[in-house]
Amino acid sequence: MTGLLPSKSREWAALRALVGAERPSLPDRFAGDDARLARFSLEAAGIYFDFSKLHWGPAELAGLTRLAEVADLAGWRAKLAAGAVVNGSEGRAATHMALRAPDRRAAHAATKALVERVRGGVFGDIAHVIHIGIGGSALGPQLLVDALGAGGDGPAVQVVSNIDGVALARACALCDPARTLLVLVSKTFTTLETMTNADSALAWLAAGGVADPKRRVVAVTAAPDRARAWGVPDGQTLDFAESVGGRYSLWSAVGLPLALRCGWPAFEALLDGAAAMDAHFLAAPFERNAPVLAAMADVWAAAFLGCATRGIFAYDERLRLLPAFLQQLEMESNGKRVTRDGTPVDFPTAAISWGGVGTDAQHAVFQLLHQGTHADPLEFVAVVEPGHGLGGSHHRQLLANCFAQGAALMAGRSAETALATSGGDPVLAAAKSFPGNRPSATILLARLDAFALGALLAFYEARTFGAATLMGINPFDQWGVELGKEMATALSGGVPDGLDASTRALLGRAGL
């Protein structure tokens, strides 16, 4: 489809025709199709995916599968896996899958050795790690440590990203400088937030009596020369390839905090889980391929049905950072307005990704989801095995609440049923009725260990890539964040010529 908008294809037009046709409600789709659950659910790499409560049926699935074929998803997927150039605007491959491939040993040898040195006491009795990075250099590792770190016996990890000094000050307050290792993570080793925090963290170490604070620094970067120039001692920089994008980098040495906290076998298990999902993504037919099905569902919802958002709710406290991680993965990857060849798209691309944690979110935002005027798809992620030993009814109630949301969103409650509990008052009955027919997907993990988390995150990566391919866009660049960065640099140095009146006034009020 090079040179052509995917929306100009026959396959796209056929899907559009389905949007205009009379479309059954979700309950009617279930009632009229005994095979629905089997068709739209599957297991991959030990994870169960249920896409049956989404607004599609056999015709949409067939049309989207055809779209995937003409978009050459198979060809792009093969290019991705082979390390061919898939990021045209930067002339790069995207090689994160190679980092978890079965023959990955060489790529991780230096990281493994460093983990063994730190855990073996070569840097002293390290009890704390302050990991400094931002965006992809923070969200992934922070999610890994938050999800799996409770089972670890290594140093406690604090992740600092924001340039607001409050973030670093809070982390430092939890750490003993005499027993702290700084891990500076920046692909470019130029990012303003990270370099500013790094300088202040060094000053904190020095003020805490550490004689040569740079000896307590480990750098993770694709620009090792810059790390050396900054003063990271030899042997303390772990590098990764330029072709590993920031938001895809947790599989590289960027995932170091998990290995420091939980040990090298945990990191290997994470990579194994991702490799298992990759194998599924690369081999399964589109209609039985979890990431491809999810990608099709995403494109169908956003580009055809006009759903502007997708909410992700983790029904597991250990996955509370998943929505934030996915925001970067999905919005930085697929928040694009031109195709790979620079043609402006005439359809919405990535939905706004948002979400929270269940059951908390039920008591905060679910009113709108059940009864408000938006009906965008939601996604529930839950884990069968509890992450605690408290016993009692916690976990049964948690899962029951999760599954109840999807069922209630779909079923709704009619005005007639509501009337029966409203003493015949039609106004009260109207307020108590739910439209239903609201879509959701559910992802169920048997347990949350490193393998399962690796598989889950690889699923989301492949899904994001799949959706990009169906839409003909490049998911691996992020030029849209540059202008804001350039302006911030200009504004921090004064008032540039031609600046608008509103921003000039704000600078004045802040004394800048």
Ligand SMILES: O=P(O)(O)OC[C@H]1O[C@](O)(CO)[C@@H](O)[C@@H]1O
């Ligand atoms: O790892 P770096 O180079 O510090 O960049 C951090 C983040 O900044 C971004 O470039 C966006 O500004 C992300 O893509 C990246 O993950």
